[in-house]
Amino acid sequence: MKRWIKASFMLFATVALLISPYNASNVEAQNSKEIDNLVILQNIPEAEIKITNNQIDLNALHLYNDGHFKEVSDNLTWRSKNKNVATVNQDGIVTFTGQNGRSWITVTDGKSTDEIAVHHKKSDQLIIKQEGKRYNIIDNAIKGMTLNEKIGQMLMPDFRNWNGKNVTEMLPEIEQMVKDYHLGGVILFAENVVTTEQTTKLVAAYQDAAEKYGLLLTIDQEGGIVGRLQSGTYMPGNMALGATRSTVTAENVGSVISKELNALGINMNLAPVLDVNNNPDNPVIGVRSFGETPELVADLGISYIKGIQSNGVAATAKHFPGHGDTAVDSHLGLPEVPHDKERLLEVELLPFQKAMDANIDAIMTAHVTFPKIDNTKVISKKDGTEISLPATLSPKVLTGLMREEMGYDGVIITDALNMAAISEHFGAVDAVIRTVKAGTDIILMPVGLEEVVNGLLEAVETGEITEERIEESVRRILTLKINRGVIKTENPVPVEQLVSNAEAVVGSDSHKQVEAEAANQSITLLKNNSVLPLQVADEDKIVVIGNTYINNLHEAITKYHSNTELVRATGPLTNDQIAELQDARAVIFGSYTFNVSGRAPSSPQMQLVNQLIEQVDAPVVGVGIRNPYDIMAFSKIDAYLAQYGFRDASFKATAATIFGDNNPVGQLPVTIPDLNGDVLYPFGSGLSY
Numbered sequence: 298m299k300r301w302i303k304a305s306f307m308l309f310a311t312v313a314l315l316i317s318p319y320n321a322s323n324v325e326a327q328n329s330k331e332i333d334n335l336v337i338l339q340n341i342p343e344a345e346i347k348i349t350n351n352q353i354d355l356n357a358l359h360l361y362n363d364g365h366f367k368e369v370s371d372n373l374t375w376r377s378k379n380k381n382v383a384t385v386n387q388d389g390i391v392t393f394t395g396q397n398g399r400s401w402i403t404v405t406d407g408k409s410t411d412e413i414a415v416h417h418k419k420s421d422q423l424i425i426k427q428e429g430k431r432y433n434i435i436d437n438a439i440k441g442m443t444l445n446e447k448i449g450q451m452l453m454p455d456f457r458n459w460n461g462k463n464v465t466e467m468l469p470e471i472e473q474m475v476k477d478y479h480l481g482g483v484i485l486f487a488e489n490v491v492t493t494e495q496t497t498k499l500v501a502a503y504q505d506a507a508e509k510y511g512l513l514l515t516i517d518q519e520g521g522i523v524g525r526l527q528s529g530t531y532m533p534g535n536m537a538l539g540a541t542r543s544t545v546t547a548e549n550v551g552s553v554i555s556k557e558l559n560a561l562g563i564n565m566n567l568a569p570v571l572d573v574n575n576n577p578d579n580p581v582i583g584v585r586s587f588g589e590t591p592e593l594v595a596d597l598g599i600s601y602i603k604g605i606q607s608n609g610v611a612a613t614a615k616h617f618p619g620h621g622d623t624a625v626d627s628h629l630g631l632p633e634v635p636h637d638k639e640r641l642l643e644v645e646l647l648p649f650q651k652a653m654d655a656n657i658d659a660i661m662t663a664h665v666t667f668p669k670i671d672n673t674k675v676i677s678k679k680d681g682t683e684i685s686l687p688a689t690l691s692p693k694v695l696t697g698l699m700r701e702e703m704g705y706d707g708v709i710i711t712d713a714l715n716m717a718a719i720s721e722h723f724g725a726v727d728a729v730i731r732t733v734k735a736g737t738d739i740i741l742m743p744v745g746l747e748e749v750v751n752g753l754l755e756a757v758e759t760g761e762i763t764e765e766r767i768e769e770s771v772r773r774i775l776t777l778k779i780n781r782g783v784i785k786t787e788n789p790v791p792v793e794q795l796v797s798n799a800e801a802v803v804g805s806d807s808h809k810q811v812e813a814e815a816a817n818q819s820i821t822l823l824k825n826n827s828v829l830p831l832q833v834a835d836e837d838k839i840v841v842i843g844n845t846y847i848n849n850l851h852e853a854i855t856k857y858h859s860n861t862e863l864v865r866a867t868g869p870l871t872n873d874q875i876a877e878l879q880d881a882r883a884v885i886f887g888s889y890t891f892n893v894s895g896r897a898p899s900s901p902q903m904q905l906v907n908q909l910i911e912q913v914d915a916p917v918v919g920v921g922i923r924n925p926y927d928i929m930a931f932s933k934i935d936a937y938l939a940q941y942g943f944r945d946a947s948f949k950a951t952a953a954t955i956f957g958d959n960n961p962v963g964q965l966p967v968t969i970p971d972l973n974g975d976v977l978y979p980f981g982s983g984l985s986y
Contacts, residue, residue: 334360335409337402338368338784340427341434343776348422353415355389357404358434359787364441365509366434368786369406376403383415393417399425435775438510439768446509447764448753449479450771451733453515453710453741455486463488465495467502475506478746481774482513482739485563487525490516493561496526497799500562501792504785510775511783513611513739515565518554521942522923523568523585529557530808535570535597536925537819537941539588539966540983544600546815551604551612553808558610560802562795564783565611567661567710569601571648572620574967577926578893582620584923584941588966589980591647598648599655606658611781614652615661616712617699618670618688619645632718633685637669650703658777659708660699662689662737664718670694677722684722689714695736708773710739720744726752733762738770809946816950821939821963822984823928828916828936830957830986833858833882840878842866842909843887844902846922846943850887853945853952868901869908881915885955886934888919888927889943896930898972903930910934920951926969932977939965960986 338356339346346353357373358366375385379400385391391402396417403412414425426432439447456464456471464471465488474480483503490496500514516525521534532550541547551569558566573594574586587594598614605612618641619634634645642650649660666685671693673686688694689711699705711732714720719728725744730752732740743749756762778784802808822829833839839861841851851863864874878884886906890896897903907930909917916935921927925939938954938961940947953959964983971977 331362332359333362334431335369335404335406335411336360336432336434337404337411337413337427338779339424340411340413340432341779342426342432343435343779345780346424348424351393351395351422353391353424355385355391355402355404355413356782357389357406357411358784359406360431360434360437364434364437364439366438366784368784369788370786371788372406374405377401378403382417391415393422435772435779438775439771442771444754444757444764444767445750446479447767447771448750450481450510450774451738451740451767452478452480452743452746452749453482453484453513453739454480454746455484455742457486457488464499465489465491466499467506472502472506474746475503475512476508478750480507480512481510482515482565484515484567484741485525486516487527490525490561491527493528493799493803494796496528496561497796498792501795504562505789507785509785511778511785513565513774513778513783514563515567516558516563517567518558519568519570519585520550520554521584521944526557526561529803530554530805530812531944531946532812533815533819533944533947534584534942535587535601536574536584536966537947538597538601538815539586539593540821540939540941540963541815541818542593542964543818544596546818547597547600548604549811550815551601552607553604553811555605555608555610557803557808559608560799564609564781565613565659566605567613567615568605569598569612569614570616571595571598571614571652572616573644573648575644577967577970579620583891589968591644593966595648595651599651602652602655602657609782611658611777613659613661613710614649614657616663616665617649617660618663618667618694619649620663620665632664633666633668635668641667641670646703653703653705653707657707658781659710659739660705661710661712661741662695662732663687664689664712664716667691667694670698678724679721687718689719689737690723690728690731690735692735700736706773708738708777709736711737711741713742714740715742715744725749729753730756730762733766733770738773812946813949816940816944816946817953817959819941819947819963820950820954820959820961821925821965821982822936822954822961823925823939823965823969823978823982824934824937825984826916826935828883828918829955831883831918831955835860837882838862838880839883839885840864840881841885841887842905843889845889847887849943849945849948850885850920850922850951853948854885854955857952857956857958866905869904875908875912878909878913878915881913883918884909884913884915885918885920887922889922890924890927896924896927898930900930906931906934918955925965925967929969929972929977932971939963957986
């Protein structure tokens with residue numbers, strides 16, 4: 298009888314659970330809200346510990362029953378057991394007193410307690426982590442994830458537009474997608490980041506939308522010609538930094554960029570470019586590179602990375618194994634680098650190896666084929682032809698070369714998968730499955746989230762991809778998030794406070810000063826037939842001529858000399874226009890090119906500058922606004938300066954140099970050939986006053 302009652306009760310309970318709101322999914326949701334323990338973040342084996350000015354900023358995490366974790370700051374009590382060695386305030390900031398010895402720093406929320414040892418001996422400070430299963434929070438998190446949640450951590454789509462409008466504030470549809478797909482990250486573009494206040498609110502809304510794990514909010518903020526933020530400090534780009542030859546300047550620039558991103562809540566920068574620009578015909582890298590020698594790229598790149606990663610922002614070296622020696626833009630086609638591994642190790646791969654050794658957070662792949670590394674052939678879905686497998690999809694490149702030979706165990710992120718080099722030749726799902734099998738961790742801008750997720754789920758179900766392979770990527774992603782503080786918090790800072798802080802940091806005077814100093818150091822004077830600095834009287838007329846960005850150059854020149862006229866022209870002038878230039882004291886021509894045809898002597902722009910050189914009596918000063926290679930087409934010019942980018946700071950630095958307020962110290966970071974392929978200006982060229 299008792300057995301029957303017991304069995305009946307169990308049957309009743311089972312039915313009740315099925316029809317009640319407290320079914321299995323609700324139990325799981327309930328468990329996800331139950332706090333299981335409290336740990337000090339710095340006790341986690343994967344967590345990096347940074348000691349700055351004799352201080353350590355400790356953080357506490359609540360661990361939940363389903364394995365996820367959140368940062369907690371309210372209602373905690375911090376205590377030092379030996380205040381003679383180290384003190385701790387109630388924000389978890391530990392300060393060494395300078396006295397030798399050891400102290401235990403404890404934290405409690407009233408229910409759970411954790412501690413960590415800090416040690417001072419002579420001039421050395423040590424942090425001694427606790428050990429135990431409770432600190433294996435990444436393993437525990439992965440055990441508690443569904444397969445969908447694991448796949449979601451690997452996805453990083455963009456939401457530039459929605460229904461034809463730029464996404465500048467959180468939309469309910471996007472918020473739901475963040476939740477439904479358990480997204481691990483989102484990439485932002487210029488369409489999304491208009492003002493400091495708006496950007497801060499949008500980024501905070503994305504983090505609010507994530508349910509368990511912080512989002513990687515990513516952006517391409519390289520400086521120079523590639524920068525998405527529409528407010529803040531526009532740093533000179535990499536080739537400008539290459540011209541400075543200063544690792545200090547490179548680090549300062551990286552630091553300012555990361556401080557501004559961090560203030561906005563953006564925690565991952567897809568920079569720096571570590572491609573070695575040893576091909577003057579490269580249409581996509583060019584001035585985005587530090588220069589043409591692997592040593593220069595490595596030295597400045599590592600300094601830039603140090604600056605970026607010092608302020609809570611992840612840096613990303615790109616585009617592995619090297620996009621510098623190509624003549625095709627991977628946004629438009631599929632480039633090839635034909636070199637063998639020995640040459641690649643000496644040139645293209647050297648900066649990436651140095652970055653790996655310097656603990657770079659992430660590395661982005663290149664949609665470029667390297668047939669001497671991977672000669673695998675596949676059939677293009679574009680036209681049915683046989684093509685080589687690009688690096689982004691190659692196990693031999695990502696796992697064999699990067700992981701096994703070069704020893705890299707950080708995060709691998711693809712370049713955008715909607716670029717033509719991938720999208721035209723491979724299906725959206727096929728490309729994602731291939732890149733995951735190859736070794737990718739983060740899938741950037743997949744085409745069609747639902748199709749891609751379903752494709753990955755099916756690939757795991759059929760055994761084409763193992764769940765263990767997915768978990769390897771999730772482990773790296775969570776490690777990165779922990780090290781850069783990308784953790785959901787139980788006590789979020791009010792958005793108004795975030796905005797106030799961002800407005801104080803972004804575009805600050807001190808940051809603008811770093812920008813100006815970098816720009817001034819970068820200006821490279823390659824030719825000067827006793828023309829510069831200009832010596833002009835108030836009544837002397839200066840004429841600025843050109844088209845692209847010529848208003849910026851004219852405005853910068855006018856601030857030094859008000860009697861400056863602007864002539865906007867895209868090709869040769871008429872005889873009457875030439876006649877009007879004969880009373881000019883000097884003519885300043887601003888050239889702008891981004892490809893080989895643009896700098897050809899036959900192009901209208903170059904016909905114009907050569908016309909000025911031949912027909913105008915006044916000296917002609919050339920300014921290479923973007924590419925230093927422009928002088929190849931007008932080598933007989935009287936004076937020529939390279940500024941490597943079109944941001945205001947570079948125009949101001951050029952104007953200051955033309956009028957003698959800035960002594961040019963820039964050294965050419967590339968070799969400029971002449972039209973016959975001989976050397977016109979060698980690497981390192983640069984004149985001063």
